[in-house]
Amino acid sequence: MIEQRPPAAYIAEFFGTLVLVLAITLSVTLFVNSQGTGSDWVVVGLVHFFVLFILVQTIGSVSGAHVNPAVTLSMLALRKIRPNDAVVYILLQLAGGVAGALLTKFVLIDALANQQNDGTPALNHSLLGTTFAGLIVEGMGAFILVWAIVAVAVNPRAVRDWAGLAIGGALGLQVMIFGPLTGGSVNPARWFGPALVSGKWTDWWLYIIGPIGGAVLAAVLYWYLFVEGPVAPAATPEAGPKGQRQDVNPPR
Numbered sequence: 623m624i625e626q627r628p629p630a631a632y633i634a635e636f637f638g639t640l641v642l643v644l645a646i647t648l649s650v651t652l653f654v655n656s657q658g659t660g661s662d663w664v665v666v667g668l669v670h671f672f673v674l675f676i677l678v679q680t681i682g683s684v685s686g687a688h689v690n691p692a693v694t695l696s697m698l699a700l701r702k703i704r705p706n707d708a709v710v711y712i713l714l715q716l717a718g719g720v721a722g723a724l725l726t727k728f729v730l731i732d733a734l735a736n737q738q739n740d741g742t743p744a745l746n747h748s749l750l751g752t753t754f755a756g757l758i759v760e761g762m763g764a765f766i767l768v769w770a771i772v773a774v775a776v777n778p779r780a781v782r783d784w785a786g787l788a789i790g791g792a793l794g795l796q797v798m799i800f801g802p803l804t805g806g807s808v809n810p811a812r813w814f815g816p817a818l819v820s821g822k823w824t825d826w827w828l829y830i831i832g833p834i835g836g837a838v839l840a841a842v843l844y845w846y847l848f849v850e851g852p853v854a855p856a857a858t859p860e861a862g863p864k865g866q867r868q869d870v871n872p873p874r
Contacts, residue, residue, distance in 0.1 A: 627707040631685035636721075638677045638689040639710035643722030645673040645814045651730060654721070654738070663801040670805040670806075670860060671794030675718060678786035682775070690809040691715050692833040696768050712811075719815030727819055742816040743805025745825055747798025756804045760832030761839075763796035763808040768840040776841075776847055807834045 649669040654661040678687045686703075688694045691712040697707045727735050745756045770792035774785045797806035805814045813829035816822075845851075 624701060624704050626704060627685065627711075632710055632714055633706075634681040634685035635688060635711050635775040636718040637682050638685070638687060639715045639718030639811050640722040640725070642673055642677060642689050642809075643719045643741075644725050645669055645722075646812055647723055647726040647788065647816050648729070650741040650743075651726065651734060651738040652803075661802070663798055666801055667794040668797035669794075670797045671790040673790075675786040675790030678775075686775075689715060689718070689811070690767075690833075690837075691811055692764050692767060692809060692837035693771060694785075695834055696772075696837040697776070699838050700772075700776065700841050700845055709846045715811040716814050719811035719813075720818055721815070723758050723815035723819040725793075726816070736820075739820040739822045742820050742822045743807040743813055744822070745804055745828075746802060750803050753828065756825065757828040759800050759804045759831045760808055760828055761836030763800045763804075763806055763834040764836030765840040766793045766796045766835040767808055769844055772841050772844040773848075776845075779849075784846060803829075808836070811836070847853050 646669065649666045653665045653766050654663070674687075674689075677689060680689045686697070688697065688711055692717070694703065694708050694711045697703045698705065703711070727740050745753065750756050750759070751865075767789070772790050774780045774788045775782060784830075793808070796808060800806040807829050810830050810833055814827075817826065817829075
């Protein structure tokens with residue numbers, strides 16, 4: 623039986639995504655130049671790490687701290703969330719992304735915000751071979767993130783004390799690697815918010831398809847290789863610290 627999410631979970635997803643997108647768009651606007659090179663992607667990656675670490679630790683026990691439609695869809699694929707809850711989560715994540723981008727635009731001077739398209743991710747064609755390569759990069763980044771999420775927060779044998787560190791670290795790592803290429807979005811809500819505010823929809827499809835494809839692939843692959851597959855060890859659902867959401871219902 624999959625647990626019905628309470629209203630508090632919906633609120634947590636909205637505000638969590640708002641904080642995530644606000645932190646990311648501000649850091650990208652301040653530390654990345656419009657060409658994408660000579661930028662401080664280490665700082666931007668650390669911002670991703672810290673903000674997601676904080677969100678996982680503070681709202682993980684309330685909503686699961688998805689704050690990303692690709693993560694929600696990967697949990698739906700594993701039957702860890704009801705379809706109706708997934709729809710509400712995604713709508714609120716998109717709304718939170720828009721709110722976060724609007725706050726970034728409000729805080730910064732127009733010249734700076736407009737120069738960076740309010741933090742909207744974009745392909746760096748001076749480094750990427752093709753647009754399709756950008757799709758693959760976004761998929762790989764989402765794969766890294768969701769692989770870590772399923773491993774430390776969904777796997778019933780996981781020790782969840784370090785969940786926030788591992789998940790935040792996975793996001794920060796992929797940003798440091800892939801940020802100079804695509805912006806390292808791996809989150810349709812993180813892309814949608816600033817794209818709507820700035821009106822820049824270039825390559826919109828890859829910032830949706832790439833993260834969703836990579837996220838679902840990572841979730842299903844990890845689950846059936848290491849949790850429920852023929853070579854997986856016996857489950858111990860009692861693993862994990864008290865107070866952390868234990869989404870251990872296996873897919874049927």
